[in-house]
Amino acid sequence: MNPYITNLLILIAIYIILAVSLNLALGYTGLLNLGHIAFFGIGAYASTLLTQAGVPFIASFIIAGAISSIFGFLLVYATKKLRGDYLALATLGFNFVIYSLMLNWKSLTRGAAGIPGIVKPSFFGFTIQSNISYLIFVSVICIFCIYLMYLIVRSPFGRLMQATRDDEFGLRVLGKNTSVIKYKVMIISSFFAGIAGSLFVHYITYVQPNYFTLTEIILVLTIVIVGGIASLKGTIIGTFVIVLVPELLRFLPLGSSVLGPARQIVYALILLGILLYRPRGLFGRADLQ
Amino acid sequence: MAVVAQLIINGLIAGSIYALVAAGFSLIFSTNKFMHFAHGSSVVIAGYLLFTFFSLWHIPFYLSCLLTVVLTGVLGVVLHRFVYLPLEKKNASTVVLLIASIGLLMLFQNLLQIIFSASVKTIGYVQVAQGVSLFGASITPLQIAIILLSFFLLILLYWFMKYTALGRNMRAIADNKELAEIIGIDHIKVASLSFFIGSALAGIAGILIGLEQNVYPTMGTMLIVKGFTGAVIGGIDFVPGSILGSYLLGLIENIGIWFIPSGYKDALSFALLFIFLLFRPQGLFGINKGVRK
């Protein structure tokens, strides 16, 4: 397969895990989490540091998800009294705090220089070297993740998630402890973001704080909003659209210094356009409250 | 002693700039009740406008400044009319408006990067001057001007809000939009005006920052986060509160580096933002009771 396409497909698989897990919290449960990229970053650094300390990949991968989950729980627990844009901004602030730590806790993260030479995944004595095998690897994990999240949203629990989003107090009056529902959703959502971070850094074999900024938040938010709130199918299709559309810019005669910003401009314009002209995205049923 | 004086002066300089950013942000928030994060773009665009008019086109300095401030104000009105107002008409929630404003912030940051490249631009109107000594601390004439001008502008803003008819209308809308409309205040017109004034203030902030620190495209994000943090500390929908909060933030950041490594300066303010949102979302001086639903 063309290495360029393989690369894109690997990134798409990773972003699908990241975006679908965000939709679980943001779309299905109405948790306005703008700090999702922090969990992606925590998973990325956790997995990097663990494998460098000699922990086997599989264990690092799972622990990376678990550490993200712990932060996810702490974040939702700390912000349990906040609603609406205050919640959105507190989670965004959380993202900034984590970013600053990545940048400044140099003894752990090597700061802005980042950590190169991250090992490729290996398990049972087999190492994933080529991009093709990596693509197969992430695709299997991606499909498994989607399947799990599909089971969750289709279950009675998934229905409670949506009821929490639509009217939290109405649901509490029916005897459901919505706080527990939110904790569980954030634990799951940040777990998947964490393992997506692990998959990301073990693919590009390098990690730096700049992968986890506002730009990335906008990217994954755009995917979820374009695909539609509370739609797994929408998020999957949205990921393909959002990753592939800016690739068309490659066919324009743009210098390499312009290509990066031009891609961001395309994301921002898509996001604004969707909000203005099709606020429910491609397949969304609910509005963002 | 000299070190303490220096830290306090540095805190005042940073605080003055944050306060100018926060005052405009807060003014817009109080009349519109949504968070105009792209306010950071207005500041950085002002810096680039001054750079273009003065450094590239050699328009006289004060005329360049005037053009910059007016155009930045107009930019605010344009964003209000063509992005926020259509969204509000669709009954979009404040979160949607917030996300749209972050989208605008990204849009402008990358446009600036394409037009002017990512490198730092120097405006070069004020030559690097020898600092004068004040209580053993060193401060440049430009920095003194920044502090004094900020004080003057913020007092002017306070006077405007308190004693002019338009200022009163703005406060009326901030207090109770429905009631204000019933007594005949045109909400959209006042909202547009608050965007103009708030963004013009951002324009002045952009000029001062441009003269003091040079300009680069990603500066807007950092500035709006600082201005926003200052506003949250003081009380986001209460302009004088957010000004005081910004000075407090400037002082805490600069005095904080006594105790922690200077690299953590930004982390400190993010942590403050986070703590205030969690425990006192109405801010120190905010009048808004509790958390909005």
Add this chain to the structure above:
Amino acid sequence: MNLDVSNVKKSFGGVKALDKCSLSVEQGKITAIIGPNGSGKTTLFNVISRLLPVDTGKLVFGTEEITLLDDYQVSRLGISRTFQDVRLFENLTIRDHIEIALLNTDESLLKSMFRPQRVVVKRVKEILSLVGLNKPLSTFATDLSYGQRKLLDLAIAIAKPHSLLMLDEPVAGVNPVLRERIKEIIKTLHKRGETILVIEHDMNFVMDLAQHIIVMDAGSVIAQGKPRDIQNNKQVLDAYLGE
């Protein structure tokens, strides 16, 4: 089960919404709370279902004191309620609503994913036919008319396992036909032995419905008794007609 409210106070800022409010609801009866707008009826409901904390006072449901419990805990003890401004889950179907209400406490995720409790459709249909909501089960709440929303809200409250049913203005804003139907539903529930507490602004609606009537004004109970006695009580007429 009996509900006892004693000496409950609740203020918003300077406004006393409930002032030394005391009342009891007896098992198996329809008790109605009437009173002019702003007399604290809905605040009382919100205090009982713990959506609002009390300032002082005591709430006892059956044998348990519920004054300091969480809203969902009170609900689990068996208090079911409707809202004056109907609260539904807009993006869920009629069937979802009833099923959520029928199943007490299911935040268990793994069980829910792999061994979901089954709700018999017959049970869902039974409740819907009791309130007379004849819409397909897959209709979304957002697509229902006002009257249908009112009925679905009632159906949810009935479906939720409960021993006390609290109805907040069940006929506010509905047409006369629906109004009679809702009255019949409440009578049917009473015949089944349910304990019902109903708030109503309109005195006439409750006169031939309730066995016990409590009149509230300015956050306190000013009179109570059998409907006959209430109708002739001068204090009550004053509160309604004003000075």
